[in-house]
Amino acid sequence: MVFNGWGMESMESSYQVAEDCLYTKDHSWVRLEGKKYAVIGITDYAQRKLREIIYVELPNINTKVQKRQPLATIESVKASTSLYSPITGRVVEVNTDLLDNPEVINESPYREGWIVKLEFQSREELESLLTPDEYLRYVEELEEIGEEAEE
Numbered sequence: 001m002v003f004n005g006w007g008m009e010s011m012e013s014s015y016q017v018a019e020d021c022l023y024t025k026d027h028s029w030v031r032l033e034g035k036k037y038a039v040i041g042i043t044d045y046a047q048r049k050l051r052e053i054i055y056v057e058l059p060n061i062n063t064k065v066q067k068r069q070p071l072a073t074i075e076s077v078k079a080s081t082s083l084y085s086p087i088t089g090r091v092v093e094v095n096t097d098l099l100d101n102p103e104v105i106n107e108s109p110y111r112e113g114w115i116v117k118l119e120f121q122s123r124e125e126l127e128s129l130l131t132p133d134e135y136l137r138y139v140e141e142l143e144e145i146g147e148e149a150e151e
Contacts, residue, residue, distance in 0.1 A: 015139055016044040018110040022126060023135035024086045029110065030129060033117070038087060038126075041114040042074065042105060045139050050076035053102045058094040059116060065089060067125055072115050074105070087125045089118030 021029040027046035031039045047053065057073040065071055071085040094116050098104060105113035120126075130138065 015048070015136070016110070017132045017136045017139075019132050021110065021132065022086075022129035023132070023138075024084075024129060025138060026084060028083055028086050030086050030126070031110075031114075032126075036119055037092065037117055038089065038120050039114045039117050040071070040083070040086060041109055042083060043135070043139075044109050045142075047106050047109045047113070050074065050078055050081070051106075052077045053105045056098040056102045056105070056115065058096070058098065059091050061091055061094065063091045065091065065118070074102075083115060085118070086129060087118065087120050088122060089120040091116055092119050093117035 017023075018029065018031070021031045023029050023043065027043045027049075029041055029043055033039055042050075053074060053076045055073075055075040057075075059065070059071055065085040065088065067086065067088045068084050070082040071091075072083040074081055074083060095114050097112070098115065105115075107113065
């Protein structure tokens with residue numbers, strides 16, 4: 001996910017990072033379900049930076065997506081951004097609850113706020129994703145850079 005037009009804020013508290021997910025540097029997460037499915041959403045860091053999410057445009061079922069291709073659009077009171085697919089696959093399910101209640105992403109980014117489920121193509125693509133510890137270190141580095149920029 002690429003976020004444009006918002007400054008870094010000092011860390012209010014530590015960000016939640018789910019231990020059962022893999023991550024991208026553009027703040028999406030992937031949770032494997034079985035041997036061929038992956039649930040995808042945005043991280044706690046991303047939802048906090050976007051602030052109040054007011055709309056989510058979901059892809060159609062059976063849409064095939066390539067890694068790094070736009071998968072969904074997320075609008076907040078602060079910005080509109082694309083969720084880029086962290087892996088190649090086919091959309092098999094979307095979280096239709098988000099159509100009426102997009103704020104669920106703010107309330108529960110790793111559980112009820114999931115966005116899509118893909119049937120993925122390649123386990124090798126998963127190897128390029130960050131572990132929870134790697135992602136947390138990455139976010140901490142971003143926060144340090146942001147705090148230095150504010151000084």
